[in-house]
Amino acid sequence: MITLKEIAEKCSVSITTVSNILNGKSNVSEETKARVLQVIKETGYRPNYMARGLRASKTNSVGLIIDDLMEFSSPGIIDGIMSYFDEHHYKAILENLRFYSKWGTKWYHNKGYEKAVQQAIEEFVSIKVDGIIYVAGHARCISCIPNNLNIPLVISYAFAEQPGISSVEFDDMKAACDMTKNLIKNGHKKIAVIAGTKTNIHTQRRLEGYMKAIKESNLEDCGHLKYANWDRESGYEAAKELLADSECTAVFCFNDLMAAGVYDYLYEKKLIPGKDISVAGYDNRTMSQYLKPTLTTVEIPLFDIGRKSAEVILQQINKPEDFEAQQYFVQCGIIERESVGKN
Amino acid sequence: MITLKEIAEKCSVSITTVSNILNGKSNVSEETKARVLQVIKETGYRPNYMARGLRASKTNSVGLIIDDLMEFSSPGIIDGIMSYFDEHHYKAILENLRFYSKWGTKWYHNKGYEKAVQQAIEEFVSIKVDGIIYVAGHARCISCIPNNLNIPLVISYAFAEQPGISSVEFDDMKAACDMTKNLIKNGHKKIAVIAGTKTNIHTQRRLEGYMKAIKESNLEDCGHLKYANWDRESGYEAAKELLADSECTAVFCFNDLMAAGVYDYLYEKKLIPGKDISVAGYDNRTMSQYLKPTLTTVEIPLFDIGRKSAEVILQQINKPEDFEAQQYFVQCGIIERESVGKN
DNA sequence: CTGAAAGCGCTTACAG
DNA sequence: CTGAAAGCGCTTACAG
Numbered sequence: 001m002i003t004l005k006e007i008a009e010k011c012s013v014s015i016t017t018v019s020n021i022l023n024g025k026s027n028v029s030e031e032t033k034a035r036v037l038q039v040i041k042e043t044g045y046r047p048n049y050m051a052r053g054l055r056a057s058k059t060n061s062v063g064l065i066i067d068d069l070m071e072f073s074s075p076g077i078i079d080g081i082m083s084y085f086d087e088h089h090y091k092a093i094l095e096n097l098r099f100y101s102k103w104g105t106k107w108y109h110n111k112g113y114e115k116a117v118q119q120a121i122e123e124f125v126s127i128k129v130d131g132i133i134y135v136a137g138h139a140r141c142i143s144c145i146p147n148n149l150n151i152p153l154v155i156s157y158a159f160a161e162q163p164g165i166s167s168v169e170f171d172d173m174k175a176a177c178d179m180t181k182n183l184i185k186n187g188h189k190k191i192a193v194i195a196g197t198k199t200n201i202h203t204q205r206r207l208e209g210y211m212k213a214i215k216e217s218n219l220e221d222c223g224h225l226k227y228a229n230w231d232r233e234s235g236y237e238a239a240k241e242l243l244a245d246s247e248c249t250a251v252f253c254f255n256d257l258m259a260a261g262v263y264d265y266l267y268e269k270k271l272i273p274g275k276d277i278s279v280a281g282y283d284n285r286t287m288s289q290y291l292k293p294t295l296t297t298v299e300i301p302l303f304d305i306g307r308k309s310a311e312v313i314l315q316q317i318n319k320p321e322d323f324e325a326q327q328y329f330v331q332c333g334i335i336e337r338e339s340v341g342k343n
Numbered sequence: 344m345i346t347l348k349e350i351a352e353k354c355s356v357s358i359t360t361v362s363n364i365l366n367g368k369s370n371v372s373e374e375t376k377a378r379v380l381q382v383i384k385e386t387g388y389r390p391n392y393m394a395r396g397l398r399a400s401k402t403n404s405v406g407l408i409i410d411d412l413m414e415f416s417s418p419g420i421i422d423g424i425m426s427y428f429d430e431h432h433y434k435a436i437l438e439n440l441r442f443y444s445k446w447g448t449k450w451y452h453n454k455g456y457e458k459a460v461q462q463a464i465e466e467f468v469s470i471k472v473d474g475i476i477y478v479a480g481h482a483r484c485i486s487c488i489p490n491n492l493n494i495p496l497v498i499s500y501a502f503a504e505q506p507g508i509s510s511v512e513f514d515d516m517k518a519a520c521d522m523t524k525n526l527i528k529n530g531h532k533k534i535a536v537i538a539g540t541k542t543n544i545h546t547q548r549r550l551e552g553y554m555k556a557i558k559e560s561n562l563e564d565c566g567h568l569k570y571a572n573w574d575r576e577s578g579y580e581a582a583k584e585l586l587a588d589s590e591c592t593a594v595f596c597f598n599d600l601m602a603a604g605v606y607d608y609l610y611e612k613k614l615i616p617g618k619d620i621s622v623a624g625y626d627n628r629t630m631s632q633y634l635k636p637t638l639t640t641v642e643i644p645l646f647d648i649g650r651k652s653a654e655v656i657l658q659q660i661n662k663p664e665d666f667e668a669q670q671y672f673v674q675c676g677i678i679e680r681e682s683v684g685k686n
Numbered sequence: 687c688t689g690a691a692a693g694c695g696c697t698t699a700c701a702g
Numbered sequence: 703c704t705g706a707a708a709g710c711g712c713t714t715a716c717a718g
Contacts, residue, residue, distance in 0.1 A: 014689040046469035050397040051711035082439040096425040126389035290630040357705040394695035
């Protein structure tokens with residue numbers, strides 16, 4: 001591997017000069033600059049990242065802490081982050097905590113997870129990343145970020161308990177409100193809800209959005225609400241209890257998986273989604289367009305959440321003087337497909 | 344950040360001694376060792392990664408080059424890699440090439456992609472990773488790895504043209520053979536095939552496996568074969584042409600997406616998969632269990648491919664003397680669901 | 687505009 | 703068993 005020193009020798013200048021050129025300092029004559037740049041190009045010289053990092057304590061890398069890479073939201077967010085990093089020449093170092101794989105769907109009830117996050121942060125501090133993005137597996141208030149952290153950190157897909165830490169989420173409440181209004185616009189007045197787990201923040205925000213839409217449309221909440229636990233089976237069970245003999249003409253499921261469970265129930269009853277009863281989902285998972293009929297759902301802007309997170313962390317790294325912690329919200333879209341019909 | 348030097352001062356020993364203890368050298372008395380370890384623990388000292396890397400030119404990190412993180416196979420493979428790295432205290436640095444996003448589904452016909460891969464390799468060499476894993480987006484013979492590469496590299500999900508580079512893939516041929524035999528075991532003698540694109544290696548290997556099963560079962564190839572391009576629409580079109588008035592009782596689709604297209608066609612014709620005609624898929628994508636009836640398919644062991652790739656690269660890094668390039672094949676499983684019935 | 691020198695925090699022969 | 707010293711490849715005041 002060719003070094004700065006060798007470049008300097010080849011050009012008969014000092015290593016200081018070469019370093020200055022590499023770092024875009026203006027105090028070098030055009031003539032030497034051109035000559036040195038030429039040699040650098042010819043030799044294919046690339047600066048030693050470690051040496052630069054050690055000396056300047058700036059590594060152009062940020063650590064990504066991922067609750068679980070296999071969670072449906074993770075790859076999209078990371079993709080967004082990396083597309084931004086690529087453009088700005090930053091590298092991402094991955095720490096995949098694998099919480100779902102290790103501890104099942106209820107991992108966040110296991111307080112051990114907080115220690116794992118803290119260890120990951122420590123690890124990244126030790127390897128001297130310039131900043132950290134914590135990509136959460138689901139929305140929640142995160143309280144395990146050390147208070148004395150002296151390195152930029154932003155939370156993606158969740159938010160921090162303490163002030164001073166930026167986060168970027170999607171506008172859950174607004175999207176639920178929009179979807180409910182979409183249902184109402186289609187003539188539905190009694191809309192059942194299959195929510196997620198009761199204490200979950202997604203559930204709370206979506207419920208709030210639903211209520212807002214009902215209220216703003218001068219309707220009354222029909223009270224047909226069931227809490228379920230986000231999976232297909234629980235959606236099926238909830239549908240069974242909720243739709244058996246209600247007068248609801250539509251069901252709003254707080255995720256696509258539970259909507260699939262509703263489909264299972266309707267299928268059994270020989271009822272057709274979008275015709276006999278309208279069904280709306282949330283998440284726009286890939287499977288939602290393979291359901292028959294296709295599922296009307298809320299699209300979560302994962303890529304944009306990632307991009308924004310990357311933008312925010314690089315701003316905090318490179319312009320710390322302008323930094324001010326904020327909670328950012330990215331807007332969702334409504335994907336209209338076949339499962340919602342006119343009433 | 345506390346340094347080695349400070350630890351040494353606190354313990355009144357030399358930094359050499361502390362370094363030796365940290366690196367598990369045996370030439371230190373138990374007494375000093377215990378004392379120093381105690382202080383290290385108390386202070387929460389963590390070695391500076393950059394300094395260690397610079398001096399020892401060993402970073403305990405490997406670069407992951409990903410064709411496209413959004414490809415369905417990528418997260419599972421990466422998850423497997425990282426689970427192994429976690430156990431062995433290695434870090435992964437991600438380079439997401441985003442080929443599908445940038446250049447569409449035909450990116451590998453665009454020779455520019457090879458340059459991007461080479462740049463990514465160069466970049467990783469420059470930042471001094473200990474090794475590189477190239478996670479391909481689909482199986483193929485990769486010919487753009489520099490010959491004079493003096494850093495371990497293994498290919499995951501594809502293989503290298505030149506000798507000397509290990510790869511780990513899944514046993515595509517065997518799985519296709521197994522699935523075909525599964526169909527035959529269910530009494531099907533005329534099995535149509537909806538293959539992928541003609542020159543694709545997955546297509547070739549799966550076709551080979553299909554033929555092998557036909558031959559070993561003393562059946563004759565019914566000749567009902569259509570090449571399609573892996574997506575749902577092409578599966579639909581192929582089904583239309585292939586199943587219109589053939590005597591085939593089963594269709595083997597070379598991926599789940601095309602199988603979904605077959606479902607679309609059958610749905611139109613009011614035919615039921617698994618009853619009127621059997622359908623088999625390949626990939627075990629999430630959506631395959633949301634199709635109705637659920638799809639019988641081949642499960643690709645993504646996690647295991649990742650684990651194995653990680654194992655192979657660490658072996659090559661840490662025991663270069665034992666290294667011998669090999670092409671590894673991980674076995675797939677058959678997921679039997681509802682879309683294949685008795686004939 | 688240019689360069690000599692110190693130093694980032696470690697590891698590694700080497701001497702004792 | 704212990705430590706002084708060189709050096710990994712850079713950046714950064716500082717002097718000229």
